Amino acid sequence: MRTGKTFAVSMITVCQLMALALWFSATAVLPQLRSEFGIGALQSSLFTSAVLLGFVLGTVTSAILGLADRIEPRRFWAASAMIAATANILILVVPVDGIVVILLRLITGVCMAGIYPIGMKMVATWSRGDTGFLVGLLVGALTMGSAMPHLFAVAVPLDWRYVIMTASVTAYIAAIAILFVHLGGTPGRSPRFDPKMVGKIWANKPLRHACYGYFGHMWELYAMWGWIGLFLYGAFSDRVMDNPGVWSALSTFAIVGIGAFGSLAGGYYADRIGRTTVTIAAMIVSSACALVAGGLSDAPIILLIVVCIVWGISVIADSAQFSSCVIELADPHQVGTALTLQNAIGFLIALVSIHLVPVVADQTGWWGAFAMLAVGPVLGTIAMVRLRMMPEAIQLAGGKK
Template identity: 50%
Template sequence: MDAVPLKGTTGGMGKPVSLTLLLIAEVAAMSVWFATTASLADIKAHWTLGPFHEALLTSSVQAGFVVGTLVSALLSLPDRIDPRRLFAASALVAAVANLAVLALEPTDALLPVLRLLTGLCMAGVYPVGMKLAATWANRDLGLLIGLLIAALTLGSASPHLLALLGGVDWRVPYAAAAAGALLAAVTVCFVGIGPQVTRAPPLRLGNALEAWRNYPLRLANLGYLGHMWELYAMWAWLALFLNESFALSMTDGAGDAAKLATFAIVGAGALGALAGGWCADRWGRTLVTSAAMLVSGACALGIGFLFGGPPGPIVAVGLIWGISVIADSGQFSATVAELSDRSLIGTMLTLQTCVGFLLTLVSIHLIPYAVELVGWRYAFAFLAIGPALGTLAMLRLRAHPAAVRIAGGRR
């Protein structure tokens, strides 16, 4: 099907302005995702939480995202309605949900419900933002989606900086994230839609099954699953890992140092996402994703052995991990976009994130129990299983004839 613009949606904004506004909206909206992670150390200092409750405060967002993306993919929402309206409405509801958190205590049973609603709304932000970026692609899809992933990374890192600035008040990251979501809801309304957009596909629930029926798409999604097994568990528990490690090696200021280090490590991933996109457009997506997973998997295996030691080496390895763990993320999405029927790009991207985030529910919940069983020295090591299997899937895709459609034939 030839690409045709949706009536009345392209607007007057050109590519540079539209992408800039989209990046601002993405950074602002995604700050709601890790508000709990940024506040967890301060929450634990004043309330007693068990391992399941700790994980639930984080994984409830993932669960909501999975439900939201599944419904969105089955109904092909990103390909059937104006993505800017879907993005804006989702960000607005997420802002309200995070404001409501301010009226609760961390142990309140309603808090995970509100976080679940936040995750549900993020299904209308993250993959929809990638769909919007893809409409402007012109042999630079990897870089464009890399920009979006960089924005997501900065948005995910920002609550850690807010937690540092907010002292011991765990509510500050939630309030700031809500304000960011409101800003995103307004900003995205001014984003233009590019020329690479297709007519809405017929409503068929079976459209989503194309992600499994199409063998090259299946391999790309399996690679993404390996990547996701590692990424969000690392992001979710890095702050607590650093906080407890620094407390063993520093006489004072360990908490603030851990927050700053977490912000730097997670935020450095923005550089990795940009570099990954630039390199993949030139040297191939399967090559870049495989290399990134090998490096990040090695960091997952090794960083635990530095636990309790001097902060310098831990931060150094953490920065390498933070860059490599996200460098490949956008390239899985770009690969899926290039291998998909153009009328189903939004649906395939949404379904990809749905399955990937469903898997993160497992790895996020396993970390606290792994810490109890084997300690922080080995708790992150099992995350390396994902990158190892993901690399195998992407190398198999590289050898498949359909790989000539990836990155202009660069595979």
């Protein structure tokens, strides 16, 4: 990439990373919140799921109203980051175990719809035949941004409030910085959502199976990201380790954050050996990790961490490829509706699994809870194998299935 492009894309990626830390800022300090306020399983789940629900509402609203086309992208992004950062920092002045904090998390999620997709839109202005890599870069930023609050929890360990403050401050800085980023051209119009197309899209069998694969992936992804930290906190505490909170936060940062490299690798290889090949391989590995990880809480610590790191890489490596499949399989005028539909249903499915994990964990332990997550990638693998066998699969990745 030439210098101007390299700097602009790097700036957008860094700003994305800084702002997306808001997504899991409250989730990262759940062990402290549960200890200090006695927060139960339902309230703990809502700290993550409210953001997902907000993201669905924000994405669908933005697509229907065409906000991404009506508002200059840098200003849209900056305003969204400012509002999200404010909603996040207001957590410090409301009862943590009340409904208002969940509403603030919902607002944060709505604003994420003005950050993550709009960041993609801005990066796309610099695309010159390297869209796959750039999309992988932004998914990597989402992954690393989701991991950052766990690092904040170690860097500012005196009080969970400092973690919340740090996440908001970094988002405020990103909101200002993004206004000085140059775009590589005039952003293209965002595909609009048209409810009338839903039936036609769902009648497209190959496209439907690509969505099925994504749904299985989403059943696992956010539930794993949302609960792996608490699982590790318990595993380290059971070993009577000093500072289990520090070790669990550092481990969670590594496990989630390393997924950024998995995302980049997934995008790189999907363009070269095929999208179904990469998604099938990633889901087989992640489902295997989900089946065994919860049963390793008493295993040697190195084995536990290695399995979780492999899980962290594989659980996100395929994520961007499901959207790529939709783009390549859908009629051009249906792409916007197909992507919105895929994402909305996928995130709603994630809401269910996030809330089920603590319920199942209370009944069967972490093994049963994480094994339940393996159902998603197993079904997703079946869907992608079926897609691979269809004649239309030749449309994927320039003929590479």
